Amino acid sequence: MNHSAQTKPDYERELRRAGVRITRPRRVILDILAATEDHPDAMEIFQRASTIDKSISLSTVYRTMKLLEGMGAIHRHAFEGGPARFEQASGDHHDHLIDLDTGDVIEFHSNRIEELQDEIARELGYEIVHHRLELYGRRRKASARK
Structure with missing residues (x-):
């Protein structure tokens, strides 16, 4: 499904509303998630983020994904035989x-x-x-x- 035709989720606003501080590494991760059209796993998100900011840690990616999942902003999929993958919760059912x-x-x-x-x-x-x-x-x- 192509998310570019849909409104991009505002993860930063959702996290601020929940009282979460938005650090530079977290903002990079949020921007990557908002722009993604695939189902990346945490390592793929980390690799994309670290090309933008080398200071980003894998644990920051995991913590951010856990926060967003807990808020219902992203869906976590544990597809058989692979690592957990993530996708935007916005959009039509598929x-x-x-x-x-x-x-x-x-x-x-x-x-x-x-x-x-x-x-x-x-x-x-x-x-x-x-x-x-x-x-x-x-x-x-x-x-x-x-």
Whole structure:
């Protein structure tokens, strides 16, 4: 999903509202998160941040991510077989397809899947209040495609 077409989250404002001091390293991390369109893990965020400010520590990245996750500003995903990845909490609902060979995370939305989930929940006497769908796969060989 391309977040550039959506309003960028104002993480700094959210943290200030929660009484958190905004240091230069934290501001760099927040700017990286606001501009990202992928699902980076903490090490990737650290590597991007350290190219801007060498004084940023990995522990600062972890603390900042934990704060933002606790506030509901970001989502933490523990995709099978890899480190926790993060994405902006803003934006429309979507599901994920994880490429097991490359680790790429592909966002998608399917009205058919959403309708089927609602139908199943209704039949079982439930109303869905939250869900997360993760599909894991490998690219098909060109000859295997229909």
